[in-house]
Amino acid sequence: MTAATTVAPDADAGARLSRTGRLRFALILGGLTAFGPLSIDMYLPALPGMAGDLSAANSLVQLTLAAFVIGLGAGQLVAGPLSDAFGRRKPLLVGVALYITASVLCAFSPSIEMLIGARALQAFGAAAGIVVARATVRDLFSGIAMSRFFSALMLVTGVAPILAPIIGGQLLTVTSWRGIFAALAAFGGVLLLVSALALPETLPQTSRRPARIGGVLRTYLSLLRHRAFLGSALTIGLGFAGMFTYISASSFVLQDIYGLDPQAYSFAFGGGAIGLVIMTQVNGRLVGRFSQRGLLRTGLLAGTTAGVVATVAAVAELGLPVLLPAVYLVVCSNGMVMPNAMALAMSDHPDKAGSASALLGVLQFLIAGASSPLIALFGESSAVPMVALMAAFFALALTSFLTMVRPRSAGA
Incomplete structure (x- = not known):
């Protein structure tokens, strides 16, 4: 099969793929969605050292995270409609090159200001990969099969947050934070080559929608007016914000407050990512036996409860042996929340999968981007702000789901 071949004339084309074909798609699409966790997690061990190297306050260094997350959300607003208009491949290849x-x-950034700007640009490029990966899954699959493939995709992408801080910590033994960004550039180069050679076009010419500004805005407004879509999108965004709060603040909390060195921190951080991977695979096996809504509700309840436990542990200063397991449970709960909420959000919109994927992404990352300034606002001298915000975001996600994502009728 050549890269230019179109393979998805309908949303169930994935059922006709061979096992090898599914594995190939999972690896490539997983690599594309890994842009986010790799670009965020790999340089986390270097954040305290980066602050000293660039003579910048910790709050400014954290803005490099916020800039990437906000850029990732905004970039998807552009990449989504373009992928619906020109197919999946062209916007993807341009984005990876960017x-x-x-x-x-x-x-090569000489100042924190330039680094913040470069991170926003980096995020715009990464956005194309994330949008195209989700839209391609919707091109190929529907229903329970789509939820299962999203779970399989999270297995591939789940390896990224496990390995990224470990790789970053080890790279710091031989290079500086600048070498970490050079490694990310090399990863992008490999993925550009693989995508160009092995990823086929999955959106037929007859299914494409013109990328006119008026039409794009009407599409986004129609999605936002769809109660179940908006509720699922808010659930995804708030659940991810709970996890991103940990991603953004854990480097300072675990190293500056609890005294872990960069290498120990990278392994401690990886523990939560291992839980996330395990939970996504548990979810993939449970989908079909239990309803997607039921699994989603279970994940949200578990994350909210664990966030409350973590907050109590931080206030009572019970130490890492009590705090970390509760934090890990908040993180890994997303393995049950994200695939099911994403499948519920996209299931009703096969004709505008790119735009739906983009809107999911922008809400997800814009909401998550608000967590970094909140952490800075409440201070970094204690773990309490981090875990309290994690609990609050999950509680809001649970509220959004219960009030907006109503069950379908039996006939539907």
């Missing part, structure tokens, strides 16, 4: 260029700029 990611490579911006990663090089990050590596």
